[in-house]
Each structure stands twice: as C-alpha cells, then as structure tokens.
Amino acid sequence: MPALTGDRIRARLADARLYLCTDARASRGDLAEFVDAALAGGVDIVQLRDKTNGAPLEAKQEIAALEVLAEACARHGALLAVNDRADVALAVGADVFHLGQDDIPVPLARRILGEHVVIGRSTHSVEQARAAEAEDGVDYFCTGPCWPTPTKPGRFAPGLDLVRATAAAGPRRPWFAIGGIDLERLPEVLDAGASRIVVVRAITEAEDPKAAARTLKSRLG
Ligand SMILES: Cc1ncc(COP(=O)(O)OP(=O)(O)O)c(N)n1
Ligand SMILES: Cc1nc(C(=O)O)sc1CCOP(=O)(O)O
Numbered sequence: 001m002p003a004l005t006g007d008r009i010r011a012r013l014a015d016a017r018l019y020l021c022t023d024a025r026a027s028r029g030d031l032a033e034f035v036d037a038a039l040a041g042g043v044d045i046v047q048l049r050d051k052t053n054g055a056p057l058e059a060k061q062e063i064a065a066l067e068v069l070a071e072a073c074a075r076h077g078a079l080l081a082v083n084d085r086a087d088v089a090l091a092v093g094a095d096v097f098h099l100g101q102d103d104i105p106v107p108l109a110r111r112i113l114g115e116h117v118v119i120g121r122s123t124h125s126v127e128q129a130r131a132a133e134a135e136d137g138v139d140y141f142c143t144g145p146c147w148p149t150p151t152k153p154g155r156f157a158p159g160l161d162l163v164r165a166t167a168a169a170g171p172r173r174p175w176f177a178i179g180g181i182d183l184e185r186l187p188e189v190l191d192a193g194a195s196r197i198v199v200v201r202a203i204t205e206a207e208d209p210k211a212a213a214r215t216l217k218s219r220l221g
C-alpha cells in the first residue's frame with residue numbers, strides 16, 4: 001500500500017502537469033542524481049519504464065531502481081509510478097500504476113492493488129479514450145503518440161487530432177498527452193487542448209535535466 005491515502009494521491013494527480021518516464025540509466029549509473037534534478041525542476045510524477053533492450057527489466061533490477069526513485073519522490077513530494085507489473089507496484093508501495101491496452105485488465109489490477117493506488121491507461125484512439133474515461137477503476141489516461149517516437153517504435157501515431165478530440169469531449173478525469181513532445185512542440189500540444197504532458201527524451205536526454213523540467217513546467221501553467 002502507498003504511504004499516502006488514495007484521496008491524497010488523487011488530489012496530487014489533479015494538480016499534476018508534468019509526468020516523466022525514465023529508464024534505470026544503468027549504462028550511465030546516475031539514476032539518483034538524474035531523478036533528483038528532474039524533480040527539483042518540477043516533475044510531478046515519475047514512472048520507471050525500462051525497455052532498453054526491447055524487454056522489461058528483471059524484477060530484482062526493477063525494484064532496486066524503484067527504491068531509488070521512491071526515496072527521491074518522497075523527498076520532493078512527487079508521485080511514484082510503476083509500469084505494467086502490479087506485483088512490483090504492490091511490493092514498492094507505488095502511488096500510481098500504469099496500464100497499456102495490452103496489459104492486465106484494470107479490474108485485475110484493482111484486485112491486486114486495492115483502492116488507494118491510482119491507475120492510468122494508455123489510449124491511442126477516440127474510442128479508447130472514451131472507454132478509459134468511462135471504465136471503473138481508471139483514474140487518468142494518456143493519449144498518443146502525438147508524434148511518432150523512437151521511444152515507442154512501431155506505435156502508430158494518431159497525432160494531435162486525438163488530443164483535439166479528447167479535449168473537445170471534456171473528460172472529467174485527468175488526462176495527459178504523450179509521444180514526441182519536447183519544448184519546441186509543446187505550444188502545439190497546448191493549442192490542441194492538453195494541459196498535462198508525459199515526456200521521456202525531453203528530460204532523459206537533456207544535458208541539464210533540471211533546466212529541461214523547469215522550462216517545460218513553466219509553460220504548463
Ligand atoms: C504515462 C504513460 N503513458 C503511456 C505509457 C505506455 O504504456 P503501454 O502502451 O503499455 O506501453 P509500455 O510503456 O508498457 O511499453 C506509459 N508507460 N506511461
Ligand atoms: C512510452 C510511450 N507511450 C506512448 C503512447 O502513445 O502510449 S508514446 C511513448 C514514448 C514517449 O517518449 P518520448 O517522450 O521520448 O517521445
């Protein structure tokens with residue numbers, strides 16, 4: 001179970017604007033410094049998403065990296081997210097659990113995690129976004145990719161049309177635009193109607209992750 005109650009996690013989710021997915025940075029060996037910088041720059045939610053070799057991390061490595069992220073998130077008052085694996089989310093007391101269209105069904109994740117953990121869903125079409133908005137147990141969803149991205153190779157990009165359609169539907173749940181977003185493209189994403197974003201490379205590949213996060217955050221209102 002997470003350290004915070006579900007109500008407090010959901011209140012923080014409602015205020016969240018900048019969501020970072022990072023790998024474990026095994027080749028650089030700087031995960032603790034990196035995440036500290038990103039959080040100091042204003043990242044609200046950090047997810048460990050490591051598919052570096054096209055496959056997920058072994059559970060032992062995943063948990064070790066999540067412990068590093070958990071300590072930093074607690075210090076900065078940010079939310080910790082786990083991708084794909086409900087057992088791992090439970091083990092590390094994650095605040096947030098993220099599910100794609102091909103991952104375990106939301107009711108099963110809820111059965112494992114209980115009511116306190118926030119559950120998010122990836123969506124790639126208007127129909128999927130509508131379903132995520134309506135499905136019991138889903139707290140937030142993401143729409144994308146806004147642009148084709150090497151971080152998720154082979155994933156068809158519905159583009160900003162999906163962001164526009166999602167915004168026009170006026171979802172009650174928090175939702176994030178994802179995929180190919182960086183500082184230069186951010187104005188187009190905001191113009192399309194998103195107010196929350198998920199990024200990977202815009203911060204993980206930045207020379208100065210703190211400055212990159214701070215600049216993105218400052219444009220997110
Ligand atoms: C916040 C967030 N949004 C989308 C995704 C992508 O999830 P999924 O489609 O299941 O793909 P993988 O990341 O598991 O490869 C995400 N992880 N996080
Ligand atoms: C992990 C992921 N999921 C996507 C989706 O559309 O669901 S796009 C994506 C990768 C986003 O990486 P970057 O910010 O480096 O383009």
Ligand SMILES: [Mg+2]
Binds near residue numbers: 084
């Ligand atoms: Mg997944």
